[in-house]
Amino acid sequence: MPRLPRTLVAAALAAVTGLALSGCGGGGSPTVSKQSGQPTAGSGAFPVTVTHAQGTVTVPSKPERVVVLGFADAQIAAALDAPVVGAARNTSSPDGNWPGVKPAFASDIVTLDSLNPNLEKIAALDPDLILMTTAQPAFGNAYDKLSEFAPVISYKEKLLHDSGDELTTLIGAALGKKEKAAELIASSRAALAGFAKEHxxxxxxxxxxxxxxxxxxxxxxxxxxxxxxxxxxxxxxxxxxxxxxxxxxxxxxxxxxxxxxxxxxxxxxxxxxxxxxxxxxxxxxxxxxxxxxxxxxxxxxxxxxxxxxxxxxxxxxxxxxxxxxxxxxxxxxx
CATH class of the missing domain: 3.40.50.1980 (Nitrogenase molybdenum iron protein domain)
Structure with a gap:
């Protein structure tokens, strides 16, 4: 089987890889149960419970060491001022950042492989929250192992099929920044509506x-x-x-x-x-x-x-x- 390209776009669109992104899976861990429903969170209060496609997780306290493994995870986490200590590297970018990550992560943060999970390196970061709503399929397959390090937030329904608003809501809930996430969503919708009205x-x-x-x-x-x-x-x-x-x-x-x-x-x-x-x-x-x-x-x-x-x-x-x-x-x- 050909090697997966190292950009997410190519990985998502190139059928030659033979990998179906919708096939990402993962079982439960002692702290995860397979349930359905919406993320629940108080006004920044913890513990916070978040439900996604691979399980329901509880974030016990405000995250201080967040690892981001997907491009949208990095973009949304940066916009919500999350305390990111590790990020999957975009090899097509000189500084390793994904487009739209503002403020850009420092070079010593974007050091993780974006294709395959380096479990040892992720564990060494001592994360208290892992975001992988848009990470490569290998990360979804490693869900159980990653869950041993910290609560993991995966895609809501299906990889690369969730709306950006849904992912922002999930990530905002996990970070205890539900209101800030809602503000980001509202601002985005207003920008889109404004552009449509203008044109x-x-x-x-x-x-x-x-x-x-x-x-x-x-x-x-x-x-x-x-x-x-x-x-x-x-x-x-x-x-x-x-x-x-x-x-x-x-x-x-x-x-x-x-x-x-x-x-x-x-x-x-x-x-x-x-x-x-x-x-x-x-x-x-x-x-x-x-x-x-x-x-x-x-x-x-x-x-x-x-x-x-x-x-x-x-x-x-x-x-x-x-x-x-x-x-x-x-x-x-x-």
Whole structure:
């Protein structure tokens, strides 16, 4: 089996890995029980009980040593001023930080492998809370072992299918920052609503989002996924031609070369690529070069870290996403 790429976007979209992200699992530990429901928390009071897809955990006291293992975990934790002592490293970024982590973590914090859990290194950080709502599948599979070190907060329903608001609520509850999380969510929603109001021409417009990786074009088409929710908040939708495609790895689907004409069902498209060479290879595909999207300039390319934000949009990165996508969205709204 090929080695998983070291960026989350590639890991989520590249079917060649043979890993189904929805297959992440984990049993219970002596302090975890399989239950359903919503996170519960008082106004910053502890203990706090949080329920997620892999169990129900109790955080006994205010966390002082937080480890973050996924990109959204890092973004949301930073926005909520969590006391982070260790973070999974983004190897495509010079400083190791994931895009949208503000304030950025210091270089001595972003030292953990983002692909596979180094249990010894994580344990040495002496965490009192571990966040992995958007971590790689190997971390979900190591849930039981990680739970021996500290309470672990995993994805709410399914990896890369939860909305950013839901993840912010989960993480805010675990940190004892429920109100601050609610404020972050409210601010994000206001920004999205404001952009939509300022550009009413977006209502009803259709989009495509995905990535070209290793010669294959992937589109994110999960109907209930966070990307759909982000564009939906702007009044946009996924074209029915793309929505009808089978959802596979990470909420995505591979589009056969002879069916790239399906992209023209969208008014605007955003695709993550690894540099100018990959971008050139994408545009030179016969069906792509002939697309109305290409001819009109509405086929847009994202640097891979920007694509990571759009794969898992959450309230901590709403402003950055609107700033990056804004010019292309304003163009089709006019």
């Amino acid at each position: 009413p021409g977006l209502k009803g417009k259709e989009y495509a989002f995905g990535q070209q990786y290793d010669g294959t074009v992937y589109a994110v088409v999960a109907p209930g996924g966070p990307t759909v929710a982000f564009f939906g908040a702007l009044g946009m939708r996924l074209p029915k031609e793309l929505a009808a495609l089978p959802v596979t790895l990470g909420g995505s689907t591979a589009i056969a070369p002879e069916r790239l004409d399906l992209l023209d069902s969208a008014d605007v498209a955003f695709f993550g690529v690894y540099g100018a060479k990959e971008r050139g290879a994408f545009v030179k595909r016969p069906l792509v070069s002939g697309l109305d999207l290409t001819k009109s300039g509405n086929l847009n390319f994202l640097e891979i870290n920007e694509a990571a934000m759009l794969l898992g949009p959450n309230p901590a990165v709403t402003g950055e996403l609107l700033a990056r996508l804004g010019p292309a969205l304003k163009k089709i709204a006019s």
